[in-house]
Structures are given as structure tokens and as C-alpha cells.
Amino acid sequence: MNVMAPFVATSSNATTNGPGNLMALSVTGLTKRYKSGFMLDDITFDLPAGYIMGLIGPNGAGKSTLIRLILNMTRRDAGSIDVFGLDAIADEETVKGRIGVVFDANCFIDAWTVGKTGRAMRDMYSAWDAARFDDCLRRFGLDRSTRVGALSRGMQMRLMLAVALSHHARLLILDEPTAGLDVLARDDLMDLLRDYVADCEAGVLFSTHITADLERSADLITYITGGRLYYTGPKDEFEDSFRIVRGGPDDLTDGLVALALGIRRYDTGFDALVRAERAGALAAASRTGGHVLVVEPAGIDDIVRLTNMPADIEEGWQS
Amino acid sequence: MRLVISSVSGEPMYEQIKQQIRSAVLSGELKPGEALPSLRKLARELRISVLTVTRAYNELADEGVVQNIQGKGTFVMDKGSESMKRQLADRARAALADAAAAAKAADIPLIDLMGMLEETYQQE
Numbered sequence: 001m002n003v004m005a006p007f008v009a010t011s012s013n014a015t016t017n018g019p020g021n022l023m024a025l026s027v028t029g030l031t032k033r034y035k036s037g038f039m040l041d042d043i044t045f046d047l048p049a050g051y052i053m054g055l056i057g058p059n060g061a062g063k064s065t066l067i068r069l070i071l072n073m074t075r076r077d078a079g080s081i082d083v084f085g086l087d088a089i090a091d092e093e094t095v096k097g098r099i100g101v102v103f104d105a106n107c108f109i110d111a112w113t114v115g116k117t118g119r120a121m122r123d124m125y126s127a128w129d130a131a132r133f134d135d136c137l138r139r140f141g142l143d144r145s146t147r148v149g150a151l152s153r154g155m156q157m158r159l160m161l162a163v164a165l166s167h168h169a170r171l172l173i174l175d176e177p178t179a180g181l182d183v184l185a186r187d188d189l190m191d192l193l194r195d196y197v198a199d200c201e202a203g204v205l206f207s208t209h210i211t212a213d214l215e216r217s218a219d220l221i222t223y224i225t226g227g228r229l230y231y232t233g234p235k236d237e238f239e240d241s242f243r244i245v246r247g248g249p250d251d252l253t254d255g256l257v258a259l260a261l262g263i264r265r266y267d268t269g270f271d272a273l274v275r276a277e278r279a280g281a282l283a284a285a286s287r288t289g290g291h292v293l294v295v296e297p298a299g300i301d302d303i304v305r306l307t308n309m310p311a312d313i314e315e316g317w318q319s
Numbered sequence: 320m321r322l323v324i325s326s327v328s329g330e331p332m333y334e335q336i337k338q339q340i341r342s343a344v345l346s347g348e349l350k351p352g353e354a355l356p357s358l359r360k361l362a363r364e365l366r367i368s369v370l371t372v373t374r375a376y377n378e379l380a381d382e383g384v385v386q387n388i389q390g391k392g393t394f395v396m397d398k399g400s401e402s403m404k405r406q407l408a409d410r411a412r413a414a415l416a417d418a419a420a421a422a423k424a425a426d427i428p429l430i431d432l433m434g435m436l437e438e439t440y441q442q443e
Contacts, residue, residue, distance in 0.1 A: 050369070051369065051370070187366070190366065191363065191366075194359070194362065195363070198359050198363075215326075217366065218368060219368040219370045220370070234368075235368055235370070235371075236331070236333065236368065236370060236371055236374065297329060
């Protein structure tokens, strides 16, 4: 039984009020095999301009591999990647100029000052906009004379963002940008990203484990687990598609196990993830039986947790 | 306009937005022809997804409460619109049901209640 069957919604009808069909990023059939046996398998998703997409999945799911493939840091085995309609390999130079990257670790030279870093970027990007860079530094509260190594984690992230914004990148890719940031810095970043996509000319893809940031700011979710695509589409539909069912140990019937996409079992009961359309019937059936099952909305964390606890495996490491 | 969105109520955010805009339109706080806040401005201020606001606005447009004008924004429909009338009629009927229940509880006969209604109606 394949409990991890991909469940993919299209975002086309949800964006009718939006900017049209300009795709910031189109990934089709992307596949990468490693000698270790790990495989990123046939990943397909679209990120329209004007939207923020969260990339989620447990550690080892393939998020970083996916980002490295989009950035052409790793050779792909199959599939295509288009950035604003240009192929990421055939038009590599143009595409690189259009992508801005923010990694979870500082990627500039510690001994350089903020100002020197900016000057170095002028040679790297043909579309470098020094006035825009100055503007970003002011806005982000970055001082030109500070050494990169002396900046806090949040300030280093802002510097990477300032660089990305100053070469007029239209696709921003952020790998764990909010890791290690306090709540104020995270709010600030999310506001910046929202402003960045506001003119519907740019898109943002960011990977994160901090689901609070997704709950508040992501428009779209792409969820990969075990190297496979589980869902891509509007965030609201992702959460609306599932329910959590909770009950005591005796309430876990074979029928429920068969329905469940994942189950966490413990001594006093269980949490099961089911498709939303099945949840109503389950709750009704439970009312005629002895105990009443608790049926609740599922959050992003619940969905990630339980889709990684297959229903047909009785003993997990958790028990 | 006032929009208070709870993240723990269990009610989906787009439903909360719809409900509050609907009642602002019905109460007259939002006037016919008045623009709703832009999708992106509202999403930014409430720190929620643009698609959540889009869904709320689109569903309100389907109900005939508001109207999306491509490139201009979202505007409150004229009160003359059929669906708005229907909703206002539903609201009147609900208020009358309350009035009827109160009258019955107080043993007020129908004919007297109708007199009271007429009197109130003329005053408005």
C-alpha cells in the first residue's frame, strides 16, 4: 500500500484574482539520483510571480537538493527548470542574474566590510544597482564600515537579502532564512518578502522548519518527503485537506487504520491523519458507537509529522 | 473598516474575513461603491496569505456582496443588487422572528404586534 501517494492541487483557480500566468519558477519532472540510493523523484511544481512559496519537509526529504538543483549547483538527471520562462541550463548566465539567494549561513567573507562586499558584487552582477544597495543598507540598518564577521546572524541575513535585491533578482530563493532569528527579525523578513512580491513581478521560494512563518506568510506550499512531492498548491487548501482524529486505544478500528494517512500511537490513545472528506463520516460513525472521536483541523506540523508515520507500521521509534 | 482575525478560533481565516466584511456591508459601515482594502495591503497588514484574502474576496463576489474590477480593485455592490436585497430581507425576517417570539412570551396578540410594527416602520 502506498500511503505516500502524491496529492497535488493546482493553484490555477486560486489565483484568478492575481497577476496572471507569469511563472517565476517552473519545475517539471525534476529527478536526481545519488549513489547513496537517495533520489529526488519526478518533482513538478509552479511558482507564479507575485506569490511566496514555502518549501517544507523533514530533514533529508530533499529540500536542499532541490534548491541546489534550481541554482545549478548540482547536475540534474532528468527534468527541466524554467525561471521566468528561461531554461536554467541553456540560459544559465541570464537566469543566475535573475535569482537572488539567501542561505542559512553567511556566504560572504568575514574580514570584508559591508561596503567592500557591495563593491565586489558590482563585478559579479551586470545588473548591479549601487544606489539600490545603499538604499537597502539604510533600510536594513546596515553600516558600510562594519565587518561582515562582526554582524549578528540577523544582520548577515539582511546583507544577503540586500545583495539579492540590489541586482534586481526576480526570483528569491531562501534556505532556512528564519533559522536563528528572533520573532521581530522574522516578522521584519516576512514583511520584506511580502513587499518584494507586491508588484507581481517577482516570486519567493523559501525552505523552513518554522511553520509559524508559513502559517502567516506563505501563499503556496510545496511539501516533499522521502524525495517525492506530496503536495504543491495553496497553503489554505493544504491545511483544509486534512483532519486529525484522536481517540482512545480501543477506538482505533481496522477501518480507521485503512483510512488513515498516518497514525501516532501511544498508551492512552492515538492521533490519526485523514482526508478531510472522510472525517465527517468518521465522526458520525463514532457517535453511534461507544466513544466519541475528536476530529480537529490539522496544522502544517501535524501533517508533516503524521505523513511520516505510516499507518500500517505498528511499532515506530516513538512508542 | 474593522477586521479582527483570530488565529485560534478554529474558523478558517477566509471565513472570518468574509463574515466581517459582509456584516460591515449590511450595517452600512461599508457603503455601496466603496473600495475594500487592496488584496496585498490587507494580506500584509494582517500578515496572512494573499490567497486567503483572494479567496474571501472572490467568494464575496460570488455572493454578489462585492465586485472585482480587473486592475482597479474590489468594490461594495450597490444595495439594489438582488443578492444584497435577499440578505437584507433575511436579516429583517430574523429580526421579526425575534420580535414575534418576544411578543408571544408577553402574550401580545398578533394584531397588536402588527400595530407596533406599523408604528415603528413609520418612525424610521
